[in-house]
Amino acid sequence: MNAALREQVRLRAQGRCESCQLPDAVTELPHEADHIRAVKHDGPTEMANLAWACARCNDFKGSDVSAYVPATDKLVRLFNPRMDVWSEHFVWDGALLRGKSDMARATIALLKINSDRRVIYRQLLMDDGLFEFLAP
Numbered sequence: 001m002n003a004a005l006r007e008q009v010r011l012r013a014q015g016r017c018e019s020c021q022l023p024d025a026v027t028e029l030p031h032e033a034d035h036i037r038a039v040k041h042d043g044p045t046e047m048a049n050l051a052w053a054c055a056r057c058n059d060f061k062g063s064d065v066s067a068y069v070p071a072t073d074k075l076v077r078l079f080n081p082r083m084d085v086w087s088e089h090f091v092w093d094g095a096l097l098r099g100k101s102d103m104a105r106a107t108i109a110l111l112k113i114n115s116d117r118r119v120i121y122r123q124l125l126m127d128d129g130l131f132e133f134l135a136p
């Protein structure tokens, strides 16, 4: 992927992970332009298939496109920022991210968005005014 396309993806997302909203200015590991539909599943390298993702979300997502809703056997597709509106599926509860839909709950679980370390880190950023909630 060329640098210009990567920068377009970053700018469209305002520098925030499109799943957990972590700003790229406050991370040690660089955010990445994630293929929503992975290259190995014939996903194209174009704006409509790319999402700005923090390293953690990107690593845990891998090439997955679906996940199980926690504590169920229900398989659902993952949140797709090109198809779905973030605020319709997620809501902040302090530093915890809550899912309003099965898809969001499955995404939060698969991407480990509420792991202890990530919640603590977000809380520290919030305390320092470095993590602001996006307007719905």
Ligand SMILES: [Zn+2]
Binding pocket: 017, 018, 019, 020, 021, 022, 053, 054, 055, 056, 057, 058
């Ligand atoms: Zn993230």
